[in-house]
Amino acid sequence: MYQDYIDGKKEIREINMEFKTHYESGVEGPEKADCGYKYNGR
Numbered sequence: 001m002y003q004d005y006i007d008g009k010k011e012i013r014e015i016n017m018e019f020k021t022h023y024e025s026g027v028e029g030p031e032k033a034d035c036g037y038k039y040n041g042r
Contacts, residue, residue, distance in 0.1 A: 001019065004010040 005012055
């Protein structure tokens with residue numbers, strides 16, 4: 001994920017903004033997974 005920063009091609013903020021955009025749009029980003037926690041309202 002941060003290889004472009006390590007190689008000096010991009011700044012951290014650019015990479016983070018791209019990651020956030022992809023994650024929110026669902027494009028090439030990780031999918032949310034159920035952690036298995038069950039909240040019973042107490």
